[in-house]
Amino acid sequence: MSPDKTDVLIVGAGPAGLAAGIELKRLGVTNVLVVEREDEPGGIPRLCHHAGFGLRDLRWIYSGPGYARHYVREAEAAGVEIRTSTTMTGWQSSATVTFTSPRGLGQIEAGAILLATGCRERPRSARLVPGRRPQGVFTTGSLQCFVYQHRLPVGKRAVIVGAELVSLSALMTLAHARVSAAAMVTELPRHQIYFPYLPAKWYFADLAARTPVVTGARVSNIVGGTRVEGVEITHLASEQREMLACDTVVFTGDWIPEHELARLGGLTLDPGTRGPQVDAGFRTSARGVFAAGNLLRGAETADTCALEGARVARHIHDYLNTGQWPAASLPVQVKPPITWMFPNVVRVSGERPVAGGFTFRVREFCQDARVTVWQGEKSLYAQSFRQLSPNDSARLGSDWLAAVNPAGEALRVGVRHS
Amino acid sequence: MAERTGRRATVSWFDGELKLVDNIYDIAVIGAGVVGSAIARELSRYDLNCVLVEAGPDVGVGTSKANTAIWHTGYDAKPGSLEARLLRRSDALLQAFVPQAGIPFERLGGLLVAWTEEQRRALPGLLEKAHQNGDTDVRLVSAEEIHQREPHLKAGALGGLFVPGESIFCPYTLPLALATQAVLNGARLLLDHPVREISKERDGAYSLNGPGGSVRCRYIVNAAGLYSDEINRLLGQHEFTVTPRRGELIVFDKFARSLVNHILLPVPTAITKGVLISPTVYGNVMLGPTAEDLPDKTDTGTSDKGLRMLWQKGEAILPALMREEVTATYAGLRPATEHSDYQIRLHAEQRYVCAGGIRSTGVSGCMGIAEYVVGLLSDAGLALPAKTEFKPVRMPYIGETGLRPYQSAEMIAADSAYGQIVCHCERVSLGEIIDAAHAVIPARTVDGLRRRTRALQGRCQGFNCHAALVALLAREARQNPDRLLMLEADHVA
Numbered sequence: 001m002s003p004d005k006t007d008v009l010i011v012g013a014g015p016a017g018l019a020a021g022i023e024l025k026r027l028g029v030t031n032v033l034v035v036e037r038e039d040e041p042g043g044i045p046r047l048c049h050h051a052g053f054g055l056r057d058l059r060w061i062y063s064g065p066g067y068a069r070h071y072v073r074e075a076e077a078a079g080v081e082i083r084t085s086t087t088m089t090g091w092q093s094s095a096t097v098t099f100t101s102p103r104g105l106g107q108i109e110a111g112a113i114l115l116a117t118g119c120r121e122r123p124r125s126a127r128l129v130p131g132r133r134p135q136g137v138f139t140t141g142s143l144q145c146f147v148y149q150h151r152l153p154v155g156k157r158a159v160i161v162g163a164e165l166v167s168l169s170a171l172m173t174l175a176h177a178r179v180s181a182a183a184m185v186t187e188l189p190r191h192q193i194y195f196p197y198l199p200a201k202w203y204f205a206d207l208a209a210r211t212p213v214v215t216g217a218r219v220s221n222i223v224g225g226t227r228v229e230g231v232e233i234t235h236l237a238s239e240q241r242e243m244l245a246c247d248t249v250v251f252t253g254d255w256i257p258e259h260e261l262a263r264l265g266g267l268t269l270d271p272g273t274r275g276p277q278v279d280a281g282f283r284t285s286a287r288g289v290f291a292a293g294n295l296l297r298g299a300e301t302a303d304t305c306a307l308e309g310a311r312v313a314r315h316i317h318d319y320l321n322t323g324q325w326p327a328a329s330l331p332v333q334v335k336p337p338i339t340w341m342f343p344n345v346v347r348v349s350g351e352r353p354v355a356g357g358f359t360f361r362v363r364e365f366c367q368d369a370r371v372t373v374w375q376g377e378k379s380l381y382a383q384s385f386r387q388l389s390p391n392d393s394a395r396l397g398s399d400w401l402a403a404v405n406p407a408g409e410a411l412r413v414g415v416r417h418s
Numbered sequence: 419m420a421e422r423t424g425r426r427a428t429v430s431w432f433d434g435e436l437k438l439v440d441n442i443y444d445i446a447v448i449g450a451g452v453v454g455s456a457i458a459r460e461l462s463r464y465d466l467n468c469v470l471v472e473a474g475p476d477v478g479v480g481t482s483k484a485n486t487a488i489w490h491t492g493y494d495a496k497p498g499s500l501e502a503r504l505l506r507r508s509d510a511l512l513q514a515f516v517p518q519a520g521i522p523f524e525r526l527g528g529l530l531v532a533w534t535e536e537q538r539r540a541l542p543g544l545l546e547k548a549h550q551n552g553d554t555d556v557r558l559v560s561a562e563e564i565h566q567r568e569p570h571l572k573a574g575a576l577g578g579l580f581v582p583g584e585s586i587f588c589p590y591t592l593p594l595a596l597a598t599q600a601v602l603n604g605a606r607l608l609l610d611h612p613v614r615e616i617s618k619e620r621d622g623a624y625s626l627n628g629p630g631g632s633v634r635c636r637y638i639v640n641a642a643g644l645y646s647d648e649i650n651r652l653l654g655q656h657e658f659t660v661t662p663r664r665g666e667l668i669v670f671d672k673f674a675r676s677l678v679n680h681i682l683l684p685v686p687t688a689i690t691k692g693v694l695i696s697p698t699v700y701g702n703v704m705l706g707p708t709a710e711d712l713p714d715k716t717d718t719g720t721s722d723k724g725l726r727m728l729w730q731k732g733e734a735i736l737p738a739l740m741r742e743e744v745t746a747t748y749a750g751l752r753p754a755t756e757h758s759d760y761q762i763r764l765h766a767e768q769r770y771v772c773a774g775g776i777r778s779t780g781v782s783g784c785m786g787i788a789e790y791v792v793g794l795l796s797d798a799g800l801a802l803p804a805k806t807e808f809k810p811v812r813m814p815y816i817g818e819t820g821l822r823p824y825q826s827a828e829m830i831a832a833d834s835a836y837g838q839i840v841c842h843c844e845r846v847s848l849g850e851i852i853d854a855a856h857a858v859i860p861a862r863t864v865d866g867l868r869r870r871t872r873a874l875q876g877r878c879q880g881f882n883c884h885a886a887l888v889a890l891l892a893r894e895a896r897q898n899p900d901r902l903l904m905l906e907a908d909h910v911a
Contacts, residue, residue, distance in 0.1 A: 087824070087842065104831060105827050105830065120878045120881045122743075123878065123881065130720040139879075142881050142884040142885060145883075146885040152899050225716075
């Protein structure tokens, strides 16, 4: 069987993949093929039937499906080929992947491959929340499919686990389905919904006001028979337990990159992000293979992913033209409370990440934190932050790259409270 | 698409209307778990009017669905016990049946690892026992060999036992295959039929009564698992009491599969075989079970304590495993009794065989038990008229080692629905979902669909496809999704 050939193969027709496809066509690449395992392109925004998309990339507020439609239309207009219901199943080589589709099995050979497979929320089981397994346990993703895509019944009263941006999305979805929200429960001391999305919280102030945020608590048991009857929460400080009556539980956030294809291809993963290790040019450990979007690190908003898609396109275009792939690199390791940083390898050529340096996240609120970069015992750089917040990305400057010793040890990044 | 034969004639369930079943069955088997299904299948070889009566909404939804899915050879059973004898016989029968019926299995071999001096001293005794049980290929292995066979095992194993015959198989397909073959050969399956009372009529026939309706029969087999003591009492017998023994398990992501080559067994104690680590036929890795006696026969929830204990055990055996994502956690209840052996008894004067107290080796022992039980029934006077034909059964293959529909160019060419993937994590195609909804014993619930196809069993636990599956099943089974969602607990997450 001879493989289909294309200049660039993009796996995943979400915001990152479609934006990359559009930009590649704009740069003059002849054949750009986007494959999508779902039967419709557009990615996760398709499921989010509420406003809040497109702020950073399109300078306009779209609904999720509207935003997805915009990118699909743009991609089609630009001449990007989109194949849906096509599942990548493995690698023949770093330039050839195998797929299954209703049209049969096949292979695609590409000059460059971009993985933009997105992410998923960590389900209840993977969070080791004990108890029974009744009906009525969701993630935001499965909830939105129930409510918007298939219009299936959900419940009457829900507890939302998490109090970050995606939890707000779950809250809006529940409101649409006329399900009341009993509480949002977060282990952290405050909710984590920030600018520019805070106005959304105000917009839904009525909704939010009726939904108490229980902070400093975790869900410690799920009770029920056929249907959820309630959740037990444990207050972390006092160890006190409390029952919240509900028939629906939504586990939100706690993102895991969908890295199956990346791992099957033997790409090096970053222990912090759990996505493929990439440099400032979104290059993975395999020559000719790039990665972008939420596969890199769990969830950023769709507009951030789309902007990344456009950026990675330029690096793919360069690679197609020059065939150059930088060789040596140094990994960037993070220490708690930093959970991940990206790019997470530094090319010894000293290539700088564009658009504001290195992105990182922390797992707890940090006041007056001094983020420091070391190589071995040598401190290369330090930057002060008045406030670092979990579930919100911060940017670290890249002025220290020139000081990196290419023959030296791995780079380490940590926080010192000043 | 695969064969979708008419079925409602022989499989029926309670659909809101009380039905009185007029005819008198020659024999009723109570409980369509793996043991009851195997017994019904064995009876369906003969020209008998046989009914399999199940309280739950599907086949194999009690102890049979939540266990370690290990096909034990019985090397460590008590020599001379009924369990040892039937396990041995069952092993031979399963070796013929399992591959032929398309049930996923892998003969990985068990590696029993001693971590303390005391455990190492127990090894020769276990070897002796294995040899007495006829497992002559069991042998002692050195610490070096253990670490060579299992490079990711934590350092410090002192020695062990290699049990080549220990295998893994699919705990869902096995009872379904047995019950399907029984139905194909004329047995009737009644779901949603709990038996709450047993009365004897003037003509000597029994009437099994419950909210699902009444079933009249001449002979009774009790294979009610956790409830086998209660059925036993309804018939005036009191030899044993079932105390549910909860076993909690953690299933890890498929990426963990390369970390384990064998079924890693601990040195067993009197109460339990202990916490083991084993690959599954779906390509995951399983850690468990715990063993905790409970008063409640419905308490299939996991506990903080249990999961934490398993986590510690996992860290102590295979630390790399604990760095992988968890796919699922679940708990099952084994029907332990105050006796160590199976509680299989014939009450000839009552035309009744009790097959209860199958405490932890039901899936491994089912076929041996079935043959033995049918022998007892014959002793009690049940005529077993020969039949000309015994139809074979072939189940859809859902294991990881053979060819799945999404990998088969032929199947996709014949029907494009086999190339349309619905559950991405487990690569379950639309064609398989439709087949399951129209099987001889069809999937009626999302959980039934999961057991038949693996859909929803993967790492995302429904993030992507849960709603689509509910909508699909509602369409295919012509059911209202509301009702579908209320039918069965314990589905995903």
